[in-house]
Amino acid sequence: MNYAQLLFPDFALILLGYLLCRFSPLNRPIWQGAEALVYYLLFPVLLFHSIVKSPLDWAATSSLIAAGVTSGLVGIALAYSLPWWPGLRHHISTRDHAGAAQVAFRFNSFIGLALADRLAGAQGLLFISVLIGFCVPMFNIAAVWPMTREGQHSFWGQLIRNPLIVATVCGLCANLLGFRMPTWLEPPVARIGAASIALGLMSAGAGMQLGLLTHAKRLSVGVLGIRHLLQPLIALGAIHVFGLQGEQALVLLLFSALPTASTCYVLAARMGYNGPYVAGLVTLSTILGVLSLPYALSLTSLLPTP
Known part of the structure; x- marks a missing residue:
């Protein structure tokens, strides 16, 4: 399967957002409003709907959840440990690391949902929604923790105001209670x-910045090496450990190689860290996704056979 060709429509929307923002009257202030609309309303509705529209088979998805959470925890541990890596010790600012560590493990849900739908249809949407439901709270906690330790911020306040956490927790609770729309x-x-999905992909493109990537x-x-090179290999290991097959294994590989969350720079800036630098990392991560997603999906040749 030509994964690069399959991914093209979604990356074309990202490129369109970038071009419109830079070379048309639809400039950055307009896209900031669009991004807020997606983040606070449209995307939470999509997450909630994706989770509640089909009864969750917890027995069938438990291995996928365990593999996703395990992969995520390994990524978080690697991101936290960066200041102690050989060659990086004494060369990384504690404050820069606190703001940028999130780039190594957070993911762009807009792109993930679009690609899961394209690769595996409704079943793929359900599987990635389950992963989002469990990993968004975990990753947001891991993202906020280093910054609250370095700064003076309310850890729990940052979490309960996150619309993605609220939507996914509500969706999982509603599904457990048997709610149907x-x-x-x-x-x-x-x-x-x-x-x-469409507006989220274009907003990701509109938010791309490369100006401060020479910093740190x-x-x-x-952080980008963990996000785009190591995470797919970690996911492949988790697939073997937990015995995932078929669409679940495909979705986990896709999930592991997604570009980092476009809201990383928003969170860093809002908490008083170097937002423009993190925005540059987000931009480069989005560009690297063009390579890392086909790379991760090509690892399907190494999956266990039924």
């Missing part, structure tokens, strides 16, 4: 979901 509400909610080069190589 009324038939008459399905069409508008589905359209909101479709709008969130070793830290940049470290």
Whole structure:
């Protein structure tokens, strides 16, 4: 399968967002509003709907959840340990590391949902929604923790105001309680979901910045190396350990190689860290996703056979 060709439509939307923001009257302030709309309304609705529209088979997805959480915890541990790596010790600012560590393990959910739908349809959407449901709270806690330790911020306050955490927790609770969306509400909610994917991808492109990537080069190589080179290999190991097969293994590999979350720079800037530098990392991560996603998906040749 030509994964690069399959991924092209979604990266074309990212490129379109970048070009519109830089070379048309639809400049950055407009895209900031669009990004807020996606982040606070459209995307939480999509997450909630993806989780509640099908009953979760916890027995069938437990191995996927365990593999995703394990891979994520290994990524977090690697990101936290960067200041002690050979060649990086004494060359990384503690404050820069606190703001940038999140880039190594957070992921762009907009791109993930779009690609899961393209690669595996409704089943892929369900699987990646389950991963998002469990990993978004864990990754947000891991992202906020170093910055709250370095600065004067409320750790729990940052978490309970995160709309992605609220949406995923509500979706999982509603699914457990047997909630099903009324038939008459399905069409508008589905359209909101479709709008969130397209607008989210274009917003990711509009937010790309490369200006400050010369700052903290070793830290940049470290966090991006974990995100795009090591995480797919960690996911492959987890697939073998937990015995994942078929679409679950495919979705976990896809999940492991996603570009980092476009909101990394928003969180860093809001908490008083070097937002423009983190924005540069987000931009380069989005570009590297063009290479890391086909690389990760090519690892399907190493998956265990049924």
